[in-house]
Amino acid sequence: MTAEPPDDLALARRSAGDREAFGVLYERHVRRIYSYIYYRTGNHHDAEDLTARVFQRAFGHISEFTDRGVPFSAWLYRIAHNLVANWHRDRSRRPTVSLDDRAASGVAGEHPEAQALASEEKTLLLEAVRRLPDDRQQLLILKFVERLSNIEVGQVMGRTEGAVKSLYHRTLTSLREELDHLEADRKSGDSPGDQDGTAAVDEGKSGR
């Protein structure tokens, strides 16, 4: 009979004096934190940098972690959320940098033209998502990337299930509006840096 693997809370309690315990927590959560940060920042380089900072900060403050009835991952997401918000704030003080790192798109074997079109549309969608306020971006990433239920999303975001549902409907409405704006900008050719297919990221609008 094999023993049950220790849950996150037990590992978190041990991590203050046992680095290997934190290593197990790291292995369990690094991919989801990375995914979350990737979609919030738009490129792998910053995602790696911020992910590293999340876990370094988490490890440095692991002794302060207390069980408040929410998953350990919620605490990590909170750290990630704050670091990403600081990152957006710092970037808004500097010139815009074009997004040259696109999410993987298309399926191997697809026609290159179809792949390019799918990639462009995916870029459009991701750009629209990144123009949403922080909490709405977080909601979409948790629901669609992490496949969390409304209750689980609420635990991570510190909201009730009803509040999450309400926010979700408002988020879809906002997303639709952002897509309309982006399409209008591209048609008029006013969107900066979009002529060659790259998407401008964070012109101070993200991190609202």
Added chain:
Amino acid sequence: MLSVVRSSARSGKQLEAWLEEALVPVEPSSRFTRSLRARLVSYRGDRFASIWMVLAVLGTSILLLVAISSFALRLAMAILGGVELLSRQKRQRDRIRLRPT
């Protein structure tokens, strides 16, 4: 599927389907996850430094202080030596000048 992006009539269901297709987990590189884990396992965070680290820092500081003091002392002695040399030369010149012929 993604051509629904450009449709002006995006229903909630269509948007959700599109989001499901576009927002997929992104894997970090294995090189990154391995190196970060290695750093974390040896990282000591904000914990108070060990006694050995304190002793090492203290010892290095003392040695540095001694080295700097020694250099300053040598510099001062060199300057004083130069001043003494110049004053001795001046005294010799004065003695020669005042020697009765």
